[in-house]
Structures are given as C-alpha cells and as structure tokens.
C-alpha cells in the first residue's frame with residue numbers, strides 16, 4: 519500500500535464533492551477533506567440530505583464519510599496538513615469591468631491561491647480542478663512562488679469532465695482522466711502522484727498526461743465542441759420547421775455516419791448548465807485577447823445560436839396561441855437545465871420564463887428536483903410564478919404545457935387526465951422532443967415539437 523496522503527479539496531460544489539467522494543472511496547489509505555466557505559453547504563454534505571442531487575451519489579459519500587472523507591469549514595487547517603490540494607472553486611463569467619460578460623472571473627481562484635500561500639506548511643501539489651483560461655497556472659505559480667521560499671508549490675492541471683446527472687457514472691468510468699504538468703522533474707513527479715490516485719480505479723491507458731497548457735485548453739475545447747454540436751442541430755431544427763423536414767429523422771440520418779456519431783444531436787429548446795456558456799465565452803475572450811477575432815466570432819456564434827433557439831421557442835408558443843398569451847396559464851414542465859439534476863444555472867427555462875412573463879402569461883412551474891432553485895432564479899429576476907410539485911396539478915386549468923426538461927417521469931404521465939383538466943384548445947410545446955407526439959395529438963392536444971411539423975386540430 520502506498521504512503522498515506524492528506525488530500526484537500528477547496529470548493530465543495532458539484533465537482534469538488536462528488537470527485538473527492540470517489541477518490542476517498544477508492545483510495546482508503548488516503549485522508550480526503552473537502553472545505554468550503556459556505557458553512558450551510560458543508561453541513562449538508564455531512565447530513566442525509568446532500569446539497570446537490572446526483573443519482574447514486576449518496577451511497578458513494580456515505581461509504582467513506584467519517585472514515586477517510588471529511589467535510590469542513592476549516593480551510594486554513596486543511597491547507598496546513600495537505601500534501602495535495604485540489605482547487606475546485608467556481609469560475610463564473612465576470613460581470614464587471616474589463617472582459618465583463620465573457621472573461622472568467624478569477625477572484626475566487628486568486629483568493630484561494632493566496633490562502634494556500636499563507637497557510638501551507640510543507641511542499642504541496644496544487645491541482646487545478648476548476649475550468650480555467652489557458653495559462654492560468656502561470657499566474658497561480660507567480661502568486662505561490664512569491665512569498666514562501668522554503669516551500670515548493672507544484673501546479674498541475676486536472677480538469678473535470680463529469681456531466682451533472684451522470685456524475686457518479688462519469689467519475690467511476692471516465693472516458694479519460696487528463697493531467698497536465700510541467701516537463702521538469704518536479705512537474706513529472708507531481709503528475710505521477712495524481713495519476714497514481716486515479717489508477718486505483720481508472721485503467722492506466724485512460725489516464726492521459728500532457729503539458730499544462732494543453733490540459734487547460736482541452737477542457738474549454740471539449741465544452742466548446744459539445745455545445746457546438748447542440749447549436750448545429752438546433753440551427754437545423756429551425757430550417758426543418760420551415761421546410762417540413764423532421765429534425766429527428768435528419769439527426770438519425772447524419773448520426774449513423776460513424777464520422778459524426780449519434781450523441782449530442784437531440785434538438786431542444788437549448789443547452790444550459792453552469793459550464794457551456796461561460797466556458798465558450800471564456801474561449802471567445804481568450805481568442806480576442808490574442809487578436810484572433812475570426813476565431814472568437816466563430817465560437818461566439820455557438821452561444822448566439824443557443825439564445826436564438828430559446829427565443830424562437832417562445833415566439834412559436836405566442837404565434838401558435840393566436841398571438842397572445844397574456845393572462846393565459848402556462849404549465850412549465852421542468853426547470854432544471856437537464857434531467858437528473860436539481861441544477862438550474864443557465865437553464866433555458868430561465869430565459870423562456872422571463873419571456874413568457876413579459877408577455878404576461880401566468881406561469882406555474884413544476885420540477886421533481888429543482889423547485890427551490892427555480893423559485894430563487896425567478897425571484898431574482900422578479901418573474902412572477904406559482905410553484906407546484908405535482909405536474910398534473912400544475913397543468914390544471916392551463917392553456918398550455920411547455921416541456922423544458924427531459925425528466926423521464928414526464929413521459930409516463932396520464933396525459934388523458936391532464937388534457938381533461940386543461941383549458942381548450944390545449945397546447946403542448948415539447949422543448950425536448952421526448953414525448954409521444956402522435957399519442958398526445960390523438961388525445962386532443964395541439965402538439966408543437968422542436969424541428970418538426972406541428973400536430974394540430976385547429
């Protein structure tokens with residue numbers, strides 16, 4: 519058994535919590551501590567009700583909690599003990615000053631670097647877990663090497679590729695683990711130490727080691743490519759609606775081409791989540807910083823296409839419902855940015871609800887996991903809405919249902935009963951194309967999928 523290490527993670531969020539729980543589970547000889555400035559979040563990790571919803575996560579956490587996995591608010595104490603420090607704090611889009619709306623806001627990141635500098639007591643490997651602009655490690659090293667000549671800080675990049683909703687599976691069986699470091703003796707040693715952790719459960723051939731800069735850029739590039747596929751298929755969904763082509767048939771036909779492949783080709787109301795938008799805008803900002811304006815414009819269009827898709831969805835609702843939705847009750851089915859998560863950050867539902875409220879529709883929002891977050895998101899934007907846990911109740915008396923999240927339970931509802939309780943003519947706008955449209959049409963709904971001809975009775 520290898521030497522017991524003290525592993526610290528700063529940031530107990532969607533990435534820090536699950537990642538460290540997985541490391542603790544598979545590396546019982548090491549002590550893993552996750553710290554955060556948010557005391558309520560730390561308490562939740564220690565409790566029966568975790569601060570985030572993720573299928574299978576509770577079991578993984580409980581397997582190690584109190585044994586070799588600890589959650590704490592003692593950041594200074596944690597740093598003092600640590601041999602390895604993962605930094606997984608948020609890196610949101612900057613909302614002020616230079617680069618506002620595009621650049622990554624690195625204030626939490628830099629604060630963490632200074633905390634490490636102040637409290638470290640021995641040589642330590644600092645691991646960038648957060649998604650960062652390429653060459654951030656350089657800035658981190660400058661800060662870390664400025665003040666403590668007796669201590670060696672080696673910075674390594676290990677971006678996280680997990681997707682919310684499938685985090686446990688993705689961590690357990692990742693396509694690859696990426697570790698970037700300096701091509702020096704200390705750099706190679708630090709990369710090997712991180713690789714050894716993952717090798718407890720990830721096959722060595724899936725552990726990829728690169729330069730620091732390739733590793734940092736690969737994470738931004740992977741998200742940009744994934745989002746680009748969604749924007750590409752969504753751009754074609756608009757053309758399908760004009761030409762009576764069917765986006766599902768088109769996606770199937772192109773997805774069977776092995777060079778293209780079937781994944782990330784579901785047309786929808788748009789992508790959301792805390793990462794795609796901010797990471798692409800960050801890439802755009804970086805390209806502009808380096809004077810690569812055409813490259814910046816190319817990637818920026820991926821984000822613009824997503825805004826367009828959200829707006830187009832609302833526009834279609836308004837025109838279908840006789841050009842006015844003022845005073846009409848609309849049941850919003852799903853507020854999370856995707857199924858199997860309670861996360862609503864950058865969810866398409868936010869913009870769609872904002873637009874619907876501007877048209878003075880009466881909104882009733884339902885979601886199996888995200889109602890509290892939905893309440894907060896809409897309150898912050900002063901969007902009036904009711905919140906209802908039961909989708910059948912939400913639809914009672916409604917003129918329309920807008921499906922915005924692909925929760926599997928929405929496919930199994932009793933739509934005959936729902937239809938009976940709705941105002942007629944009843945409309946259903948499927949922003950995820952997951953429901954059985956001919957069946958809904960037969961029940962009596964006027965059905966509007968994405969990228970397909972509507973099925974109406976009008």
Ligand SMILES: NC(=O)c1ccc[n+]([C@@H]2O[C@H](COP(=O)([O-])OP(=O)(O)OC[C@H]3O[C@@H](n4cnc5c(N)ncnc54)[C@H](O)[C@@H]3O)[C@@H](O)[C@H]2O)c1
Pocket residue numbers: 528529530531532533534553554555556559593606607608609626629630647648649650678679680681682792793
């Ligand atoms: N959410 C995802 O699916 C995902 C996937 C891959 C990568 N990432 C990246 O991982 C990073 C973290 O994302 P997340 O979704 O876990 O964010 P999050 O907001 O859920 O968690 C970040 C945590 O960091 C804490 N924090 C901030 N400043 C701190 C400080 N100075 N000291 C201690 N704690 C501090 C916050 O309180 C918060 O709990 C981001 O860079 C993100 O881009 C996210």
